[in-house]
Amino acid sequence: IRSEDLVRQYLDRAESLKRLNVFVHLDPERVLDQARAIDAKRRAGEPVGALAGVPVAIKDVLCVTNEPTTCGSRMLKSFRPPYDATVITKLKDAGAILFGKTNMDEFAMGSSTENSAYGPTLNPWDEERIPGGSSGGSAAAVAADLAPVSLGSDTGGSIRQPAAVCGIVGLKPTYGRVSRYGLIAFASSLDQIGPFAHDLADAALLLKVISGHDDRDATSVDQAVPDYTATLDKPPGSLRIGVAREFFGEGLDPEVEAAVREAIRIYEKAGAIIEEVSLPNSKYGVPAYYIVAPAECSSNLARYDGTIFGHRAEDWSPKYPGEENLHPLVRMMMASRSEGFGPEVKRRIMLGTFALSAGYADQYYNQALKVRRLIRNDFDEAFKKVDVILGPTSPSPAFKLGERTADPLAMYLSDIYTITANLAGIPGLSVPCGLTKSNLPIGLQLLAPAFAEENLLRTARVFE
Numbered sequence: 001i002r003s004e005d006l007v008r009q010y011l012d013r014a015e016s017l018k019r020l021n022v023f024v025h026l027d028p029e030r031v032l033d034q035a036r037a038i039d040a041k042r043r044a045g046e047p048v049g050a051l052a053g054v055p056v057a058i059k060d061v062l063c064v065t066n067e068p069t070t071c072g073s074r075m076l077k078s079f080r081p082p083y084d085a086t087v088i089t090k091l092k093d094a095g096a097i098l099f100g101k102t103n104m105d106e107f108a109m110g111s112s113t114e115n116s117a118y119g120p121t122l123n124p125w126d127e128e129r130i131p132g133g134s135s136g137g138s139a140a141a142v143a144a145d146l147a148p149v150s151l152g153s154d155t156g157g158s159i160r161q162p163a164a165v166c167g168i169v170g171l172k173p174t175y176g177r178v179s180r181y182g183l184i185a186f187a188s189s190l191d192q193i194g195p196f197a198h199d200l201a202d203a204a205l206l207l208k209v210i211s212g213h214d215d216r217d218a219t220s221v222d223q224a225v226p227d228y229t230a231t232l233d234k235p236p237g238s239l240r241i242g243v244a245r246e247f248f249g250e251g252l253d254p255e256v257e258a259a260v261r262e263a264i265r266i267y268e269k270a271g272a273i274i275e276e277v278s279l280p281n282s283k284y285g286v287p288a289y290y291i292v293a294p295a296e297c298s299s300n301l302a303r304y305d306g307t308i309f310g311h312r313a314e315d316w317s318p319k320y321p322g323e324e325n326l327h328p329l330v331r332m333m334m335a336s337r338s339e340g341f342g343p344e345v346k347r348r349i350m351l352g353t354f355a356l357s358a359g360y361a362d363q364y365y366n367q368a369l370k371v372r373r374l375i376r377n378d379f380d381e382a383f384k385k386v387d388v389i390l391g392p393t394s395p396s397p398a399f400k401l402g403e404r405t406a407d408p409l410a411m412y413l414s415d416i417y418t419i420t421a422n423l424a425g426i427p428g429l430s431v432p433c434g435l436t437k438s439n440l441p442i443g444l445q446l447l448a449p450a451f452a453e454e455n456l457l458r459t460a461r462v463f464e
C-alpha cells in the first residue's frame with residue numbers, strides 16, 4: 001500500500017467525522033506531501049524509518065515548525081512556532097506523517113476538553129459524552145480511527161484519563177524519559193509527553209521513538225532507551241502486584257470498581273502475587289497538585305501578555321475608573337490577557353499567584369512540596385514490596401458534556417487516581433479492562449517505579 005493511499009483514507013474519514021471536533025488544524029495538502037515524500041523514498045530504495053508512513057495525530061500543545069500551535073487557546077490563535085519540538089523531530093526522522101493537531105483543554109488545564117477555545121471534542125463511543133482531557137482530541141482521534149496512534153501530554157492524568165474513557169491505551173512515561181523541548185509548558189515539573197494507541201505494541205513502538213536524552217531539556221534523563229517492542233513479549237517473571245486501598249475510596253463508580261476487581265482476579269489466575277500496599281498520603285494528591293500545578297502555570301503563562309508572546313488586544317483604552325492612571329503598556333497587557341485566556345486558565349493563574357505570594361508561600365507552596373515528597377516516599381516504600389501497582393484510571397466512565405463544567409472541584413476529582421504519579425515522577429499506563437452496561441469503556445491503571453515502562457507494558461499484556 002502506498003502511503004498516499006493510506007493517508008487519503010484517513011483524510012476522508014476525518015472529513016466524514018468532522019462533527020467530533022477532533023482536529024483544530026488539519027491541512028490535507030501538508031499531510032499528502034509528507035506521504036508522497038515517503039513513497040518517493042521507498043521507490044528510490046532509501047531507508048525510511050520505524051514509523052514510515054504512519055499517521056500520528058499531535059496534541060496541539062507540541063510545537064511544529066510553521067504549523068498553527070494554539071494550545072486550545074485564543075492566546076495562541078496565530079502562533080506558528082519557528083521550530084519543532086524534539087518529539088516532532090524524532091517522529092519526522094522515523095518517517096511518521098504528522099496528521100493534524102488535536103483539540104485539547106486550554107493550556108492542558110482540564111479533564112474533559114471542554115475548556116478549549118475551539119469547542120469541545122465528542123467521545124466517539126457516545127457523542128453526548130466527553131472524551132476526557134486534557135488530551136481529549138488525541139484520545140478521540142485514535143478511538144475513532146482517525147489516526148492509528150497519537151501523542152498527548154500528561155501533567156496530572158491528561159493521557160491516562162482520556163485513554164480510559166475512550167477505550168484505548170495511554171502511557172505517561174517517567175518524568176525525564178521524553179524530552180519536553182517544544183512542549184508548551186503548563187507545569188514544568190509534572191509535564192510529560194506520551195503515546196496513545198489501540199494496542200500495547202503500537203504504544204511501545206511510539207514510546208521507543210520519542211524517548212531519550214536531549215540536551216535541550218535539562219530535566220531529560222541520560223539513560224539508555226530500552227527496546228520496548230522487543231521486551232513486550234517477554235512475560236514478566238514473578239509478578240507482584242500491589243493493590244492500594246486508597247484507590248478504592250468514596251466516589252468510585254461501582255461498575256468501574258467491579259471491572260478493576262475482575263482485573264485483579266485475572267492477574268491472580270495468571271499466577272501473579274497480589275499484595276495490599278498502602279499509599280497513605282495519596283489523599284493529599286489533589287490538594288497538593290492544585291497548589292503546585294497552578295503555581296508553575298502562573299509563572300509559565302506570565303510570558304503571554306501581548307508584548308512578545310500571545311494575542312494582543314486592539315483596544316486597551318481605560319474601561320474602569322482608575323484605569324486611566326495605568327501606563328498604556330500595562331493596559332495593553334491586561335486587555336490582551338483578559339481576552340486571550342479562558343476562565344479555567346485565569347482561575348489557575350490566580351490560584352498560583354496567590355499560593356506563591358509573599359507571606360503565603362510557606363503555608364501553601366512549600367507545604368505542597370513537602371506533601372509531594374511524602375507521596376513519592378509512599379511509592380518508594382510500596383515498590384519495595386511489589387513491581388506494579390494496580391487500580392482504576394478514572395473514578396467514573398465518560399461523563400456527559402456540560403455535567404461538570406460549572407463545578408471546578410468535581411472536575412478536579414476526575415484525576416484523583418492519576419495525579420500522584422505526576423507528583424512522584426513515576427510512569428503510568430491505562431489499558432482498557434472492560435465496558436459498562438451502557439457500553440462505555442473502563443480503564444485499568446498500572447503504575448511502576450521510575451524507568452520501568454517495560455514492566456507496565458508487559459504487565460498490561462494480559463488484557464490483549
Ligand code: GLN
Nearest residue numbers: 108109110155156157158
Ligand atoms: N486535569 C488536570 C488539570 O486540569 C490534569 C491536566 C493534565 O494532565 N494536563 O490540571
